[in-house]
Every structure is written in structure tokens, then in C-alpha cells.
Amino acid sequence: MKQTTRRSGLSIMRSLIVLVKPLTGVMLLGIFLGVIGFLCAIFLTITGGYGILYGLYNLLNNGFTSAPNLSRTIFISLIIMAVARGILHYGEQYCNHYIAFRILAIIRHKVFAVLRKLCPAKLEGKEKGNLIAIITSDIELLEVFFAHTISPIAIAFITSLIMIIFIWSQHPIAGIISLLAYMTVGIALPLWNGSRSADAGMKFRNNVGELNNFVINSMYGVDEILQYNQGKIRLNEMDSKSLELSDNQKKLSFFEGSQRAVTNLVIQLFSWLMFFCMLMLYKNESIEFSQMLIATLAMMSSFGPTVALSSLSNNLNQTLACGERVLSLLEEVPTVEEVSDKEATSFEGADVDNVNFSYGEETILDNVSLDIKKGKVLGIHGVSGSGKSTLLKLLMRFWDVNTGEVHISGKNIKNVNTKDLREMTGYVTQETVMFQGTIADNIRVSKQGATLEEIQNAAKKASIHDFISSLPNGYDTNVGELGDSLSDGEKQRVGLARAFLHDGDFLLLDEPTSNLDVLNEGIILKSLSEESFGKTIVLVSHRKSTMSLVDETYEMANGRFS
Ligand SMILES: Nc1ncnc2c1ncn2[C@@H]1O[C@H](COP(=O)(O)OP(=O)(O)OP(=O)(O)O)[C@@H](O)[C@H]1O
Incomplete structure (x- = not known):
């Protein structure tokens, strides 16, 4: 998917966070459980370390005189905090993942709704592989944002704030050191890492999309690739795309590794700094031994939430790149x-009135007018690329x-309900797409709930009934079981059977018999002429034989009727 203007990471985050609104309660609960959980983990270490070191201190100074009550209290506290930590962590993760998967479902709904709206015009030129990458892996990766980004940021902020206050209460200098430490590990390092790996993250996601596109394209064109001996060239191109992908992956791994190393180094430096400062203060008798111990242990054991933030920046770039691609599609x-x-419309004829149309710069239809009277069969004949199919699409x-303007039943087509338009029209093209499922299901696509009898009648009119009946499982044959063995002519007849079953009043047939032999074409044209009573048909074809059916023929050349 082409990237237009890239929005900033913050604006992507803002747009993604808006989606969490309906689940704010669960998110707050997750954050609350996360903060308490981390505090349990931190105070578990502080209490344990304090217990051991204070015991040793007592032992050295006073011999075995430490109060047994204190040991018991510490021991019980440790057990309570350890158990609580596990339960709270579970609760926090449960809330975050609950939110993440609910939101992914919401995003998928939104994306599919948008794809429905964009169909078919906007999607005609889109790279299908890239779209698949967005629908599948990009949305999936957003899980990281919803489960492992929003609440960790809040948890790190709240927990660090509580710890700064706590450490400050031991001594203000200790408070300031912890503030600097958390800001470096939780803000400065992620920002530094985020900015240096932002491009690589975005490139990596785009590379994945491009590679998908290339593979799908190659699979579609495998016949041509083999015929024209393009295998090696395609393989080389695929190799170079894979290499580009792996280069980017390496870059991202390097950023991740170096960021972890720097984070650990910074934590060590701040821990030692705290220890020496506290030792100085203790030596100067500004603080007591216990304060020295608690402040040092408290800071050393409380980097958990900020480290989580720090390593988050590795995935965050990729996640934001996915967010950007998903949001761009949604917009x-x-x-x-x-x-x-609008009011319901039934088909009473159509007309095309001085229409000009272009897909891009080049004019495809140039001042085209056409009167399509109800009940008539109208033929459009013309060289390839003259704009016949485009007219049908309009x-x-x-x-x-x-x-x-294009009018349907005298109304501008823009004022006709899309549902009415789809109901009244039957559209058959040269290429019929087969869906997964049985042949009966494939014909039933045009009329939900059609009975087997209706399907068989439609298939007879489309001259495909005998072929289907000759298959071992008849109408229940799975299209997948036939692999690619359905010929283009058979597929086209399935397309025609769909149109017969749909039974719209306005049939738009774009080379409907181009893949058929003369015999089958004859049967279908006979069906069409029998069925055409009361129906209006626009028939596009190169073949003169197909045109035998029509009341009036128009010649099209260079987007104009001659
Ligand atoms: N989605 C599209 N985007 C851009 N150009 C398009 C698109 N669809 C068709 N065209 C171009 O518009 C022109 C007319 O195409 P169209 O399919 O209407 O011609 P046609 O007369 O039906 O041709 P044929 O008989 O070969 O099917 C062609 O040059 C084609 O390349």
C-alpha cells in the first residue's frame, strides 16, 4: 500500500488509543493490578534484602540478638507478597489481553467494512498481497500495542512515581537519583532507540507487504513464468526482496541488542551511584544504616516497569508502522x-447521458450517450480497450x-440505493471467480437460500448441468477438489448460471461466451433469448455470432460510439 504523508508516532498512538475507549474500565483495572503487582515484586526484594542485610548487620554488631518477631513478620510478608505478585500479574495480563483481542476484533470489523466500501473501484488497482499483509499480520501485530504498550506505560509511570516518593522519604538526594534513573531508562533510552530504528521498523513492515505481493503475483502467473522461462529471474527478484527483508530484520535485531546492553549498563551505573551516595550520607551520619539499605535496594529492584518500557521501543516502531498502515486503510x-x-427503485430502463470518464489522466469514455429501453437487447461491439467494459462498470x-450522468429508471444512478441496483442487475464477465465450497454453493452466490431445483434450472440454462451431473458428487462436488481443472468455459458457464439464478431485470453481459465453443454458445444464446422476455440486456462482444441476439448494435471506438 502506498504510504501518503507519514504521521508521527504520537498521532498514531493517539488514534489507536481512541479505540480503547469502550474498554476503559478493564484497562484501568489492568493498570491498577499491574501497579500493585510491581509494588509487591519491588517490596519483596526490598523486604528480603533488608531482612538479610539487617540480620547480618545485627549479627556483626550485636551477635545473635535480632528480634525473632521481626524475622517472622518479614517471612510472612515475603510469602504474601510473592503469592500476590503472581495473582496480580495474572490479573493484569488477563485484562490487557482481553482488551487487545476485543479491539483486534473491532479493528477487523472496521477494516472489512472499509474494504466493502472501497470495493470494487479503489481495490481494482491495489496490491492484493499488501492488503493481505494488512488484514492478517499487521492487525495481529497491533496486539502488542494494546496488550503490551498502553498499560505498561501507565504502570511504569505510576509505579515509578510511587517509588520516587518512597525513596525520597529516605533522603531527597536518593529521590533525585531515582528520578534521573527512571527518566533515563524509561524515557530517554526508548526515545533514542525509537528514533534510530523508526525507519527500519516501517521499512520492515513495507518489505513484508511487498514480498507477500510478489509471491502471490508469482503464484497467479506461474504458467507465464514457466512458459517464458522467467523462473530464475523471478527467483532472483524474490531473493533480493528476502535479503532486503533480512537486512532490515538484522538492523532491528542490532538496535534491540544494543538498546538492551545500554539499558543494563545505565541501570548498573545508577545503582552504583545510589549506593555510593547513600554510603557517603551514612558515613556523614546524615542517614541511618536502614535508610541506606532501603533506598539502595528500592531503586535497584524497581527498574522492572521502566525496563519493560525501554524494550518496548524495539517492537513499538514495528507496531506503529502496522498501526499506520491499518489506519491509512481505514481512512x-x-x-x-x-x-x-433513497426510495426503492425497480428497473424501468437506463440511459447514459454525455458521459466522460477516466481512471486517471487518460480519457476512457468521451461524451458517450446511450438509451437503453426496457425489454430491449442492446449490443456493444468494438475493439479491445475501446471502453466497453468500462461503460458496463459505470x-x-x-x-x-x-x-x-447515468440514469436508472429516469433517476440519477447516484440516487439509486446500492442494494436495489445490485438486485436489479445481473453482471457476467469474461472471468468468473470460484469461491471455496461446493458447485451448488458457487451458483447460490447470486441468490441466498436458493433451492437445489432452482440451482439446477439455472445450470441447465447456462448449459453446465450435464457437466455437473457427470461429476461423482454432482452439485456437491467441492470446487477445491477440482483444483484448477475447471476450464475457463466451465467457470464462465457457472457465472452465467449465477446470473440466471439471480434473475435480475437488467443483464450486463461482458463477453459472456468468449470462452465457449460454438455449440455451448448456441445453447446459451437460446436460453438468453428465451429468458430475455421482459428483461433488458446490454451485451458486449467481439463476436458477430453473439450479436445475433441483439435488437440494436452500437460500435465503440476510442471511448466513443461511431
Ligand atoms: N481500473 C482501471 N484503472 C486504470 N485503467 C483501466 C482500468 N480498467 C480499465 N482500464 C483501461 O481503460 C481502457 C478501457 O478498458 P475496457 O476494459 O473498458 O476496454 P474494453 O473495450 O472492454 O476492452 P476488452 O474488449 O479488451 O475487454 C483500457 O485502456 C484499460 O487499460
Whole structure:
């Protein structure tokens, strides 16, 4: 997917966070459990370390005189905090993952809704592999953001704040050192790491999309690749794309490794700094031994939440790159808006009025006008690329005209409910897409809930019934079982059977018999002429034989009728 202007990491985060709104309660609970959990872990270490060191101190100074009550209290506290830490961590993770997977479902719904709106115009030119990467892996990676980013940031902030206050209460200098330490590990290092690996993160996600696209494209074109001996060239290209991907992966791994090393070094430095400062203060008798111990232990054991933030920046770039790609797709404006709030329309004829149309710069239809009377069969004949299929797409409102108007039943097509338009039209193209499922399911696509009898009748009209009946499982044959063995002509007849079953009043047939032999074409044309009573048909074809059916033929050349 082409990236337009790249938004900042913060704005991506803001847009993603908005999605959490409906689950704010669960998020707050997760943060609360996370903070308490971390505090348990921190005070577990402080209490344990304090118990051991204080015991040793007593032993050295006073012999075995330490109070047994104190040891018991410490021991019980340790057990309570250890158990609580486990339970709280579980609770926090549960809340975060609950939110993440609920939100991923919401995002998937949104993405599919957008794809429906963008179809077919906006998607005609899109790289399918890239779209698949967005729908599958990009959305999946957002889990990291929702489960492992938002609440860790809040938890790190709150826990560190509590710890700064606590350490400050031992001595202000200790408080200041801890503040600097947390800010370095939790803010400065992630920002530094984030900014140096931002490009690599975005490139990596785009590389994944491109590679997907390339593989899918190669699979579609495998016949041509073999025929024209392109295998080696494609393989080399795939290799170079894989290498680019792995180079980026290496870069990201390097950033991750070096960031961890620097983080650990900084933690060590701050810990020693705290220890020496506290030792000085103790020597100067500004603090007591216990304060020295507690402040040092408290800071050493409380880097957990900030380290989590620090390592987050490694994944965050990739996650934000995914967020950017998903958000860009969600924000794409459909070329044709769906209409649903108009009065119902039934088909009473159509006309094309001085229409100009271009997909991009180049004019495809140049001042085209056409009157399609109800009940007539109209033929459009013309050389390849003259704009015949484009005209049909405008009549289906897959695209909107640039200037001029298309009318259905006297109404501007922009004021006809999309549902009505789809119901009244039957559209058959040269290429019929087969879906997973049985042949019966594949014909039923055009009429939900159609009975087998209706399907068989449609198949007979499309001259495909005998072929289907000859298969061992007949209409229950799984299309997948046939592999690629359905011929183009058989697929095209399935397409025609769909149109017959749909039984719309307005049939748009784009080379509907181009893949058929003369015999089958004859049967279908006979069915069409029998079925055409009361129906309106626009038939696009190169073949003169196909045109035998039509009442009136228009010649199209260079986007104009001659
Ligand atoms: N989605 C698209 N984006 C950009 N250009 C397109 C698109 N679809 C078609 N075109 C271009 O518009 C022109 C007309 O195409 P169209 O398919 O309407 O011609 P046609 O007369 O039906 O051709 P054929 O008989 O070969 O099917 C062609 O030059 C084609 O490349």
C-alpha cells in the first residue's frame, strides 16, 4: 500500500488509543493490578534484602540478638507478597489481553467494512498481497500495542512515581537519583532507540507487504513464468526482496541488542551511584544504616516497569508502522459512496447521458450517450480497450462518471440505493471467480437460500448441468477438489448460471461466451433469448455470432460510439 504523508508516532498512538475507549474500565483495572503487582515484586526484594542485610548487620554488631518477631513478620510478608505478585500479574495480563483481542476484533470489523466500501473501484488497482499483509499480520501485530504498550506505560509511570516518593522519604538526594534513573531508562533510552530504528521498523513492515505481493503475483502467473522461462529471474527478484527483508530484520535485531546492553549498563551505573551516595550520607551520619539499605535496594529492584518500557521501543516502531498502515486503510475514501436512504427503485430502463470518464489522466469514455429501453437487447461491439467494459462498470456504479450522468429508471444512478441496483442487475464477465465450497454453493452466490431445483434450472440454462451431473458428487462436488481443472468455459458457464439464478431485470453481459465453443454458445444464446422476455440486456462482444441476439448494435471506438 502506498504510504501518503507519514504521521508521527504520537498521532498514531493517539488514534489507536481512541479505540480503547469502550474498554476503559478493564484497562484501568489492568493498570491498577499491574501497579500493585510491581509494588509487591519491588517490596519483596526490598523486604528480603533488608531482612538479610539487617540480620547480618545485627549479627556483626550485636551477635545473635535480632528480634525473632521481626524475622517472622518479614517471612510472612515475603510469602504474601510473592503469592500476590503472581495473582496480580495474572490479573493484569488477563485484562490487557482481553482488551487487545476485543479491539483486534473491532479493528477487523472496521477494516472489512472499509474494504466493502472501497470495493470494487479503489481495490481494482491495489496490491492484493499488501492488503493481505494488512488484514492478517499487521492487525495481529497491533496486539502488542494494546496488550503490551498502553498499560505498561501507565504502570511504569505510576509505579515509578510511587517509588520516587518512597525513596525520597529516605533522603531527597536518593529521590533525585531515582528520578534521573527512571527518566533515563524509561524515557530517554526508548526515545533514542525509537528514533534510530523508526525507519527500519516501517521499512520492515513495507518489505513484508511487498514480498507477500510478489509471491502471490508469482503464484497467479506461474504458467507465464514457466512458459517464458522467467523462473530464475523471478527467483532472483524474490531473493533480493528476502535479503532486503533480512537486512532490515538484522538492523532491528542490532538496535534491540544494543538498546538492551545500554539499558543494563545505565541501570548498573545508577545503582552504583545510589549506593555510593547513600554510603557517603551514612558515613556523614546524615542517614541511618536502614535508610541506606532501603533506598539502595528500592531503586535497584524497581527498574522492572521502566525496563519493560525501554524494550518496548524495539517492537513499538514495528507496531506503529502496522498501526499506520491499518489506519491509512481505514481512512481511505471510497471512490463511490454506498447509497441506502433513497426510495426503492425497480428497473424501468437506463440511459447514459454525455458521459466522460477516466481512471486517471487518460480519457476512457468521451461524451458517450446511450438509451437503453426496457425489454430491449442492446449490443456493444468494438475493439479491445475501446471502453466497453468500462461503460458496463459505470452502469453498475462501480465507478462514478467524471461529467455527464447515468440514469436508472429516469433517476440519477447516484440516487439509486446500492442494494436495489445490485438486485436489479445481473453482471457476467469474461472471468468468473470460484469461491471455496461446493458447485451448488458457487451458483447460490447470486441468490441466498436458493433451492437445489432452482440451482439446477439455472445450470441447465447456462448449459453446465450435464457437466455437473457427470461429476461423482454432482452439485456437491467441492470446487477445491477440482483444483484448477475447471476450464475457463466451465467457470464462465457457472457465472452465467449465477446470473440466471439471480434473475435480475437488467443483464450486463461482458463477453459472456468468449470462452465457449460454438455449440455451448448456441445453447446459451437460446436460453438468453428465451429468458430475455421482459428483461433488458446490454451485451458486449467481439463476436458477430453473439450479436445475433441483439435488437440494436452500437460500435465503440476510442471511448466513443461511431
Ligand atoms: N481500473 C482501471 N484503472 C486504470 N485503467 C483501466 C482500468 N480498467 C480499465 N482500464 C483501461 O481503460 C481502457 C478501457 O478498458 P475496457 O476494459 O473498458 O476496454 P474494453 O473495450 O472492454 O476492452 P476488452 O474488449 O479488451 O475487454 C483500457 O485502456 C484499460 O487499460
